[in-house]
Amino acid sequence: MNLKRILMGTFVTAVASSAFAQTVASGLITQLSTNGTTFTYDIDLDNIGSTGIQTFWFSWVPGSNFMPDMPTGITQPAGWTDSVTSGGGFAIQWKTSGGLAAGNPLDGFQFTSVDSLATLEGNSQGNPILTATVYSGQPFSGTSDQFVVRPAPEPASWLALAGLAIAGIVVRRRRAVDARR
Secondary structure (H helix, E strand, C coil), rough: HHHHHHHHHHHHHHHHHHHHHCEEEEEEEEEEEEECCCCEEEEEECCCCCCCEEEEEECCEEEEEECCCCCCCEECCCEEEEEEEEECCCEEEEEEEECCCCCCCEEEEEEEECHHHHHHHCEEEEECCEEEEEEEECCCCCCCEEEECEEEHHHHHHHHHHHHHHHHHHHHHHHHHHHHH
């Protein structure tokens, strides 16, 4: 009887653990440079789930590639490999055998394209071009998540936000001084 309970408890724990394991990611794309006709991008991938990530497939969902033009100059973090997929558009698949551990970010997913950031922020086949899919295992294995990579704020945006913050501090101090009078 005791062995039966132990086995049942082990089974329930294993099923519950796998049911709660979640692959969840987010990403941020930054334009690093341009020469007027080509653009170099860097993607920071953030594993915000509870499982590792072994596959990061950018501009893709199963059966659809979204980038209008073939990316070139693809680089990746140490231990990762890349390949371009095509058919109706293009996508970049990065994979590793080690994986990105849960709760960790990783940058260095880079590529060059003739597509501007404004183009990449558009849609293809009814989906955002910046759509990505991650898998906890190799492509098509393990748990997965689909998300849209966000463009990083431009430096001018950060400066504008900093200016607003400073203006807010000045107004707040003036009110504090007036309140003391």
